[in-house]
Amino acid sequence: MIEAIFFYAFAAVLLLSAAMVISARNPIHSVLFLILAFFNAAGLFVMLGAEFIAMILVIVYVGAVAVLFLFVVMMLDIDFKEMRRGMKQHAPVGALVGGVLLGEFIWMYLQWPEKREGMELAVAHTMPHPMSDITNTHALGRILYTEYVYLFQLAGLILLVAMIGAIVLTLRKRPGVRRQDVSAQVNRKASDVLKIEKITTGTGVS
Amino acid sequence: MPDIMIEYIPFLGSAFFTAYILPVLCITGYILLLVVPLILAMAYLTYAERKVLAAMQLRQGPMMVGPFGLLQPLADGIKLLGKETIIPRDANRFIFVMAPMLTFMLALVAWAVIPVNAGWVLADINVGILYLFAISSLGVYGILMAGWASNSRYAFLGGLRSAAQMVSYEVSIGLVLVCVLLTTGSLNLTQIVVTERPFWVDLLLFPMFVVFVISALAETNRAPFDLPEGESELVGGYNVEYSSMTFALFFLGEYMNMILMAAMATVLFLGGWLPPFGIEALSFVPGVIWFAFKVSFILFIFLWARATLPRYRYDQLMRLGWKVFLPLTLLWVVIVAGALLYNNALPGMQ
Numbered sequence: 307m308i309e310a311i312f313f314y315a316f317a318a319v320l321l322l323s324a325a326m327v328i329s330a331r332n333p334i335h336s337v338l339f340l341i342l343a344f345f346n347a348a349g350l351f352v353m354l355g356a357e358f359i360a361m362i363l364v365i366v367y368v369g370a371v372a373v374l375f376l377f378v379v380m381m382l383d384i385d386f387k388e389m390r391r392g393m394k395q396h397a398p399v400g401a402l403v404g405g406v407l408l409g410e411f412i413w414m415y416l417q418w419p420e421k422r423e424g425m426e427l428a429v430a431h432t433m434p435h436p437m438s439d440i441t442n443t444h445a446l447g448r449i450l451y452t453e454y455v456y457l458f459q460l461a462g463l464i465l466l467v468a469m470i471g472a473i474v475l476t477l478r479k480r481p482g483v484r485r486q487d488v489s490a491q492v493n494r495k496a497s498d499v500l501k502i503e504k505i506t507t508g509t510g511v512s
Numbered sequence: 513m514p515d516i517m518i519e520y521i522p523f524l525g526s527a528f529f530t531a532y533i534l535p536v537l538c539i540t541g542y543i544l545l546l547v548v549p550l551i552l553a554m555a556y557l558t559y560a561e562r563k564v565l566a567a568m569q570l571r572q573g574p575m576m577v578g579p580f581g582l583l584q585p586l587a588d589g590i591k592l593l594g595k596e597t598i599i600p601r602d603a604n605r606f607i608f609v610m611a612p613m614l615t616f617m618l619a620l621v622a623w624a625v626i627p628v629n630a631g632w633v634l635a636d637i638n639v640g641i642l643y644l645f646a647i648s649s650l651g652v653y654g655i656l657m658a659g660w661a662s663n664s665r666y667a668f669l670g671g672l673r674s675a676a677q678m679v680s681y682e683v684s685i686g687l688v689l690v691c692v693l694l695t696t697g698s699l700n701l702t703q704i705v706v707t708e709r710p711f712w713v714d715l716l717l718f719p720m721f722v723v724f725v726i727s728a729l730a731e732t733n734r735a736p737f738d739l740p741e742g743e744s745e746l747v748g749g750y751n752v753e754y755s756s757m758t759f760a761l762f763f764l765g766e767y768m769n770m771i772l773m774a775a776m777a778t779v780l781f782l783g784g785w786l787p788p789f790g791i792e793a794l795s796f797v798p799g800v801i802w803f804a805f806k807v808s809f810i811l812f813i814f815l816w817a818r819a820t821l822p823r824y825r826y827d828q829l830m831r832l833g834w835k836v837f838l839p840l841t842l843l844w845v846v847i848v849a850g851a852l853l854y855n856n857a858l859p860g861m862q
Contacts, residue, residue, distance in 0.1 A: 308532070334660060338607070341653070361642035369649030370679065373656070377675055380660050380668075441638045443699055486827065 313353060320346035333379045337372060344368045358442040542634055546623060553804075554767045555585035561815050568819040595756040600663060603753065607661035612754065612761035615654030619768035622647040626775050627702045629785045629799035640701040641689060644776060648685075648731065651769060652678040655733075655750045658762070662753035670749030673739050673826065680833035681730040687841035688724045691717060691848045692780045697859025705784035710857065716848055721781040723837055725813060728773035730833065732766060735818035739826055774810035775803075782806045 323346065326339040344367045351360035450458055503511060559574065559582070566573030574581030599605055625640040627633040637643060652675050659671015693699065695717065696707040709717075730737040739749075751762045778784055785799030788806070824832070852858045 334604075334607075338657075357637065357639045358642070361639050361646050364646040365642065365649055369646060369652075369682070373652055373675060373679055376653075376656055377672070380656070380672070441699075443639065486831075488831075 309353065313350070316346045316349040316353070320350070334376070337376045337379055340375070341368055341372050344372065356442060358446060539634075546628075546634060547620060550620070550623060550768070550771070551764075553771060554764060555589070557767050557771065557811060558588070558763075559585050560811070561818075564812065564815040565819050568816075589760070592756060592760040597756040597758055598753075600753050602663040604661040604663070607657050608753075609758065611654050611658035611661060612758045612765070614657065615651065615765035616761040616768070618647055618650050618654065619765045619772060622772050623775075625701055626772075626779065627705060627784060628803050631702075632785075632800070633702060636700065636702055639699045641693065641699045641704070641780075644701075645682075645686060645689060648769075648772070648776075649678075649682050651731070651765075654762075654765065658754070659750040662750075664753050666747045667750050667752050670752075674733060674750060677733070677737065677739065677829060677833070678731055680830060681727040681837070684723060684833065684837035684841045685727045685731065687838070687845055688720045688727070689780070690845050691720045691841070694845070694848050694852060695857075695859070701779050701784075705779055705786065707859075713852075713857070716851060717781060720841070720844055721777065723841060724777055724781070725810065727833075727837065728777065729814065729817060730829070732769045732773055732814075734766075734770065734814055736821040736824050737829055738823060739829060770811060770814055771807065774807045774814070777810050778803060778806040782810075 320343055323339040323342040327336050327343060330336045330339060344363060348360040348363045348368075351357070351363060505511060562584070563573040563581075565571075574584035577583045577587045599608060622644055624634045625637060625643050627636070655674040655678075656671045659667045659669075659674070662668070692704065695709055695713050696704045698704060698707070729735075733739075751759060754762060782788070783806075785803045787794035787797065787802055794802075849858075
């Protein structure tokens with residue numbers, strides 16, 4: 307009973323906050339609702355017994371991605387009225403994308419029973435004891451670094467390319483910018499830059 | 513449940529009570545047993561900070577309220593409670609009030625997985641360390657929300673600085689955690705404490721301990737990385753507009769986070785509740801005492817750093833995070849993994 311209550315609470319808040327993400331007037335509120343939605347999704351994952359995925363969801367999406375969202379939204383100077391103007395034009399495109407997504411969900415739901423049996427078979431031969439007290443993390447590692455090692459590496463490469471691309475796009479050399487050169491500072495010797503002179507009273511330095 | 517009580521109050525014997533109410537009461541009791549000492553520790557951390565700073569600057573520190581000024585934290589608390597809560601007219605009221613509550617709550621919630629003694633832990637979950645990492649990465653929201661909701665330039669700049677700083681240092685903290693996990697092979701904090709590490713592994717992890725403590729300073733916005741509240745340039749940073757209890761919650765959250773980071777360092781590197789250096793003769797002292805002792809040691813380093821180091825300049829802070837710690841920790845992950853593999857000491861390989 308308790309589990310059902312928690313499930314409905316998480317699911318209800320998740321759906322409500324997801325709706326608020328797109329309907330809130332203030333973009334900051336939207337991002338904050340998005341974070342709430344992520345949290346409730348993590349709660350649902352914990353209830354499924356997938357605690358590793360729940361934690362990764364919180365770390366990656368809430369701890370990193372949403373922080374950047376919030377950062378950007380706070381820094382931008384957005385005219386809210388201007389944003390709402392194009393609503394009519396974009397509505398059909400949005401409806402199309404939403405329709406496609408809905409269709410995919412329905413299709414997956416119809417395929418689900420056969421799929422699940424197949425997956426159980428696929429998982430069964432990678433795990434020695436299906437009912438043993440193997441943790442989530444071990445189970446994931448076992449399948450990720452054996453069956454899917456090439457895909458895993460490929461995902462890493464894609465991320466690397468994306469990272470380098472982002473750096474290349476934003477890095478610019480501007481003339482006249484004074485930068486701190488730490489090695490130059492550390493390598494400076496007192497004997498090179500300081501001159502100590504004994505000065506007798508009344509003569510001064512030439 | 514004694515029978516005599518069930519006789520007089522039949523509800524206590526019902527299945528609903530034993531299945532639902534009793535566990536909730538038990539958990540509440542455990543939580544209070546953890547949180548009350550924590551809040552006391554936090555109150556006396558503020559006292560310790562003032563005393564340590566004073567000693568390092570040849571002053572007396574608080575000494576008027578109670579013997580040796582020991583009641584000073586209490587007096588401060590009562591003073592803060594008695595003040596008026598001011599909410600700026602142009603502030604976003606809901607987020608403005610939420611931010612300090614969130615900061616304080618996150619600082620407390622993380623303690624659910626910290627083992628303070630063998631078996632003394634609220635939730636002994638398998639992904640304990642990920643949970644800690646997740647919660648500590650959320651701390652930035654309280655500050656960011658406070659900075660934005662205050663509708664003040666100083667507060668906003670402080671919030672932005674803090675967000676950039678915390679996100680940067682989280683990366684190196686994550687890689688330090690990976691180093692430790694490589695040697696223990698478990699994400700469970702109790703397991704991490706109990707796992708015996710050979711001496712050379714401890715030696716190998718020592719540089720990571722140093723990086724962790726420095727990153728913890730940055731993550732908790734403590735000196736010398738206290739730019740988000742740099743008084744000399746930002747008046748007071750993200751919490752300028754806060755007063756009374758809302759300010760107190762930020763303050764409490766910051767100190768609670770310090771204790772949390774110290775506890776994390778203790779669990780990951782210093783052997784948690786076990787006696788130091790594995791000396792068996794010292795095991796007659798209860799584990800909680802050792803845990804508290806080690807946490808206090810790390811906290812003293814925090815205070816020491818504040819008393820002795822000048823504040824970093826902002827670009828130097830970012831440079832340290834991204835150009836020094838990130839490559840170093842990344843390299844160290846490879847070194848630790850390689851050394852463990854070479855010595856056939858990877859967990860699960862023997």
